[in-house]
Amino acid sequence: MNQPPPTPAHITVLERGWLSSNNILLHGATPSEGAVLVDTGYFCHREQTLALLSNALRPQETVRCIVNTHLHSDHCGGNRAISERYQCPILIPPGEFSAIERWDDSVLSYHATGQQCERFNPSGKLMPGQTLKQGRFEWQIHAAPGHDPHSVILFEPESGTLISADALWERGFGIIFPELDGTHAFLEVEATLDIIEGLRPKLVIPGHGAPFQDVQTALLSARERLRYFQRKPERHAFNAAKALTVFHMLETQKSSTEDLLAWLQRTPILASTWQRFFGTTPFVEWTLQLVQELVHSGALQQESTSISVRGR
Ligand SMILES: [Zn+2]
Known part of the structure; x- marks a missing residue:
């Protein structure tokens, strides 16, 4: 297997498996600024996530804020434990903000999928079109519907780094959940792939799997997979x-x-x-x-x- 490409010095990727999404630390200009943590893994791995985090943080550094690309259980299951440990706020995409505040099982995916997530309190929204400043970098927030209608992806133009969540993996993308309830979303997947292509990322840090640089090949294989599913939704x-x-x-x-x-x-x-x-x-x-x-x-x-x- 190829070695994953090096990530910029201000980013640490904790590559996990399938049950827990990857966790990504965006370090500040100085350790005292605190790190931003992107996605927190699955509920039953929370102790392991806490241990991995405390190893990955730099001396004197803490987690200043958690952000979630989307609210599937494998991306936000550690939110509660980590926000309690580091006393930090949680920012989430706006689409399910009120459902999370009410913990509305009829809207959130946890009951429907038979997966677990500990209830947590969000503090703010990650609004598409805005940026998230960390250190001297501005991370653009882009809406990325398809796999999940409310997902966002984060792009930092100076290093060309894209945090693609489950919108693009090295081979494919996540389940297109809306299609399972009969809501058309294949075209949204395609539009999100177009947005990614337009950003011309040099490095993609996916929600699952190792970071990769051959974005064109990944986009081609995602588009091919999408066309196959469009022909055979079953x-x-x-x-x-x-x-x-x-x-x-x-x-x-x-x-x-x-x-x-x-x-x-x-x-x-x-x-x-x-x-x-x-x-x-x-x-x-x-x-x-x-x-x-x-x-x-x-x-x-x-x-x-x-x-x-x-x-x-
Ligand atoms: Zn997901």
Whole structure:
């Protein structure tokens, strides 16, 4: 595997896995200014995130503020623990600000996806079109709907660094969640890829995976993937259902087959995805197919009555 490219001295990337998003520290001009932390990982990794952070902060440096690119559980699950530890404010994109303030399960994704997130209090909004100043750098805030309608990405023009969240990975992008409830978002994904291309980033720090510099190849493969999903939205829906199942298994690690099937059957986003795209197959049979396909592809491992996640 290639070594990831070096990041500018004012940025530290804590590369995580799939259950927790990457955490990115934007250091100030001096340690006493404090660092800005972009995204905080998943709830059940919060102790590990706190330990990684305290290692990555420079002497005399603290976290002065948390910002979230979007409010999926793998990006903001450490918000509460980190804001309590460092007594720092949390800035979030404006679209779900009031839903987070009310902790409205009918709007937020946690209940629907069967994922956990500790309640936290946001202090301010990251408004697209504005900038976030840190040290001598101005990070532009851009709206990046598609994967999530309210997501933002952050771009620093002097070093050409883009924090792309789940809008662009080295290979692809995150699940296009609105499409699972029947809200068209493929065109928004494309428009966000156009915005990224227009920024001409020299380095992309994605929400998952290592930073990368070959942005043109990443954009080409994202556009190709998008065109495939536009032609076959049911493939996108099935991939999304598989990704949500693997996420659950990464959290659970091991489960009886019966418990996993029960989880699949009571998780609202899976029921609605089945109904919208696969309703001609009985629900229970569809959940069985989903698990079988994950076992077949090697993502999950089955032993008589239990299922576990393959090391990845
Ligand atoms: Zn996400």
